[in-house]
Amino acid sequence: MENTTSAAVSFQGVSKRYGRVQALDEITFQISRGESVALLGPNGAGKSTAVDLMLGLSRADRGRIAVLGTTPAKAVAAGQVGAMLQSGGLPADATVGDIVSLAVQLYGGRRRTAEVLELTGLTELARRKGDALSGGQAQRVRFAVAMAGQPELLFLDEPTVAMDPLTRRDFWSAVRATGITTVFATHHLDEADAFADRVIVLANGSVAADGSPSTIKSMIGGRTVRCVLAAPDPAVLLALPGVHDVSVLGRDVTLHTDDADGTVAALYGSIGGVRDLQVSGADLEEALIFLTSEGKAA
Ligand SMILES: Nc1ncnc2c1ncn2[C@@H]1O[C@H](COP(=O)(O)OP(=O)(O)OP(=O)(O)O)[C@@H](O)[C@H]1O
Numbered sequence: 001m002e003n004t005t006s007a008a009v010s011f012q013g014v015s016k017r018y019g020r021v022q023a024l025d026e027i028t029f030q031i032s033r034g035e036s037v038a039l040l041g042p043n044g045a046g047k048s049t050a051v052d053l054m055l056g057l058s059r060a061d062r063g064r065i066a067v068l069g070t071t072p073a074k075a076v077a078a079g080q081v082g083a084m085l086q087s088g089g090l091p092a093d094a095t096v097g098d099i100v101s102l103a104v105q106l107y108g109g110r111r112r113t114a115e116v117l118e119l120t121g122l123t124e125l126a127r128r129k130g131d132a133l134s135g136g137q138a139q140r141v142r143f144a145v146a147m148a149g150q151p152e153l154l155f156l157d158e159p160t161v162a163m164d165p166l167t168r169r170d171f172w173s174a175v176r177a178t179g180i181t182t183v184f185a186t187h188h189l190d191e192a193d194a195f196a197d198r199v200i201v202l203a204n205g206s207v208a209a210d211g212s213p214s215t216i217k218s219m220i221g222g223r224t225v226r227c228v229l230a231a232p233d234p235a236v237l238l239a240l241p242g243v244h245d246v247s248v249l250g251r252d253v254t255l256h257t258d259d260a261d262g263t264v265a266a267l268y269g270s271i272g273g274v275r276d277l278q279v280s281g282a283d284l285e286e287a288l289i290f291l292t293s294e295g296k297a298a
Pocket of ligand 1: 018019021022023041042043044045046047048049050
């Protein structure tokens with residue numbers, strides 16, 4: 001077990017209650033320096049509560065929280081933590097350059113405005129007014145504000161909202177390039193899959209799963225076999241080895257199976273006329289639904 005002073009974030013037996021709602025129930029996890037961690041879970045799972053505690057915006061009822069070896073409030077006050085939160089608009093009349101410059105000064109001028117603009121791909125937009133930005137550009141300005149103090153830890157809450165796919169990819173490349181420990185929440189599970197070293201799944205205030213994206217995906221067993229058949233018969237397909245679920249749309253067939261090899265062999269052997277066959281594992285979304293559905297959470 002890692003010692004808490006070297007961890008970027010450490011939660012030990014942390015609980016938080018709002019009235020009768022137990023938002024977090026004895027949560028324990030550690031995030032190492034340099035890790036990129038996605039915090040996932042359904043609505044009400046406790047993600048925002050956990051992030052608020054990490055940022056020192058609220059206090060735990062029980063347990064110990066350390067951020068960069070000190071209390072969250074001290075780490076934030078020392079400018080070691082950058083946050084890109086959903087709330088908070090950008091000033092309409094100020095330019096991007098002004099906004100970033102102000103953030104740099106608020107953090108004590110640790111780095112130059114031009115450097116932050118360059119780092120976040122905003123150099124070309126420096127003279128643009130806050131109210132003349134697209135949604136994706138405004139998100140990049142929020143990222144620049146989070147980066148303005150040379151943080152050692154970044155919190156990103158739904159950072160790619162309003163970004164198109166290409167902009168999203170560029171954004172994540174820029175985050176990766178910083179090498180900074182990153183904790184992020186997203187509803188784009190493909191992003192969590194591609195950019196997180198690790199996924200912490202919260203459900204009902206508890207940690208339902210904690211591991212690399214591939215570990216999380218492997219927690220849901222079975223495979224999906226897709227193919228095209230000339231005349232698919234659901235009853236016949238359901239009787240194939242390993243198959244426990246069949247869906248047929250015209251000639252397109254989707255089978256869920258616990259024995260992909262046996263299913264594929266039987267498709268080619270006893271059914272025939274198989275075209276466009278694909279076998280895939282569960283994606284992160286399927287795994288998340290499985291792990292957080294009623295009665296499945298650990
Ligand atoms: N200030 C509050 N007062 C009362 N209950 C609260 C408060 N904040 C959160 N809760 C409750 O605590 C639980 C956890 O909420 P939290 O916002 O942490 O979940 P979340 O995982 O961030 O959800 P979402 O994905 O919807 O943002 C929910 O049941 C929520 O209703």
